[in-house]
Amino acid sequence: MIGGKPLSSYWLIIQEKRVSKCHYAMASLGASFVQIRFDDILFYENCGGGSFGSVYRARWLSQDKEVAVKKLLKIEKEAEILSVLSHRNIIQFYGAILEAPNYGIVTEYASGGSLFDYLSSAESEDISMKQIMTWAMDIAKGMHYLHAEAPFTVIHRDLKSRNVVLTADAVPKICDFGASKFHSHTTHMSLVGTFPWMAPEVIQSLPVSETCDTYSYGVVLWEMLTREVPFKGLEGLQVAWLVVEKNERLTIPSSCPASFACLMRSCWVTEPKDRPLFKHILSTLESMWSDSHLPEECNTFLHNKAEWRCEIEATLERLKRLERDLSTKEQVLKERERRLKMWERKLIEQSNIPFFLPVAAALSSELFVDSSVEEELSSEASCDGELQAIMREFDQMFPLEFPSVNLNSLTQGHKIPMPLSLAVFDSSDDSD
DSSP states (O other): OBTTBOOOOOOEEEEOSOHHHHHHHTSOTTSSSOBOOGGGEEEEEEEEEETTEEEEEEEEGGGTEEEEEEEESSOOSHHHHHHTOOOTTBOOEEEEEEETTEEEEEEEOOTTOBHHHHHTSGGGGGOOHHHHHHHHHHHHHHHHIIIIISSSEEEOSOOSGGGEEEOTTOOEEEOOOOSEEEEOTTOOOOOOSOGGGOOHHHHTTOOOOTHHHHHHHHHHHHHHHHOOOTTTTOOHHHHHHHHHHSOOOOOOOTTSOHHHHHHHHHHTOSSGGGSOOHHHHHHHHHHHHTOTTHHHHHHHHHHTHHHHHHHHHHHHHHHHHHHHHHHHHHHHHHHHHHHHHHHHHHHHHTOOOTTHHHHHHHHHHHHHHHHHHHHHHTTTSOHHHHHHHHHHHHHHHSOSSOOOOOGGGOOTTSOOSSOOOSGGGOGGGGOO
16 A cells, blocks of 8 residues: 555557547447458567567568567457558557457567667767657657547557657657556546656556656656666665655755756646646746757766766665665564564463453553653664664563562553553452
8 A cells, every 4th residue: 555545557648638538438449440361470589578578679560671570369449540640759559469368469560679678788978968859849849749630539548768769760759558448637646657657647557647647758858868767776675665755856966957957847746736738748848949058068977877876876875775664563462463463372371360451451541652752752763773772672561471560550541651460350359
C-alpha cells in the first residue's frame, strides 16, 4: 500500500474527447485497420519487450518491408488506438495479426534501438546540447499531439526512455501504448507504468490528467542530460515510497544549466495542475533555443560529468540509508511486539483470576502504544544506538522475572517505573 492506495496491474489510459469518437473506437476488431496474415511475416531476432508482449524484428513479405512485431496473447484496444494516430514522432502502425493464437501488432521498425539503450552506451558520451534539444523538442511534439491534436486524448502513462525508439536517422518515436482502454474523465484508474518515471498520482492510482505524462517527460529529460538510470539501485516499491511519502525527486546537479533545471523541477511538481502542459514545454524549449549562452553552458556541463556525478551518487546513498533505517525500525517494532506478546502470555499463565485477562491485555496495549510514541520521538537517533537504547528500556520496562511491586505504582498511559508483580492479584481479593 502506498499513499493508502493498492498496487495493481497497469493500463494505458485513453480519455474521450467526444462520445461519438469513443463509439467509433469501440468498433469490432479489424474494422479500422489492416489485418496482416501471420504467414506473411518472417520473424528475425527478439529486439526487446513491450507492455504484455515481446517485440521482434521481422519482414512483411508481401510489402517487402522491415517491421517490428509485438507478439501478444490477445489483441486489446492498442491496435485501434494506434490506427487513428499519425505523427512524425509517434511509431507508425501498419496493421495487426488476428489469427489465434498468433496475435500481434505490426509497426515500423526503428533500427536505432531505444533511447535508453543509446544513453547507456559509450556513444552517448559525445552527446551535445543540440542533440538533446532536438530530441526534447521532438518528444514534446509527439506528446502534445497525443494530448491535444489526435482524434482522442491519449494519456500514455508509461513514457520513459525505453518507450522512445530512434530511427536510422535519429528521429525519436514514442511507442508501446500497452493494453489500452477507454474511460470517462472521472474514472479512478489502476496503477500503470514504471515507478522511477511515474507521477505520484499514478503510483497512488488516483484520477489522472495529461500532466502525469509531463512528470515522466521530466525524467526522460533528466536521463538525456545526465546519462544516468533514474533511482539506480533502488527497487520499484522503494522508489514509490520515496516519491509519494517522502516527496523525493531525482537529483539535479548543481552545475546543470538553470533553464534545464527549472524545466525539470516544474515537471515534477506534486500537484498535477501546477505542472506545465506540453504546449508550454514547447514554448519553453523554443525560448531556450534562442539563448546564445546556453549551448556553451550545456556542453560544458555534459563533458564534466566526473565533477557532478558524485552529487547523484550521494543522493542515492542517502535514499538507500533512509530505506534501510525504515526497515530496521520496522524490525525493532516487530521485535518489541513479539516480546510484549510473550510478556502478556506469561503474565496470564501465572494468574488464576478470570478478570485479569482483559486487564493484562489493556495494559499491554497501553504500554505498546506509549512505547511506539517514544519510538517516533527518538527517530532522529542513529539506527544502532537507537536499537540498543530501545532494548535496554524494554528490558527495564518488561523483565520476565516479575519481582514484587505495589499496583499503585502503575499510572495509566505512562511507562511503568518499576517491574510489575502478580502478588497484588491474590485470589483472596475476590473472596467477597
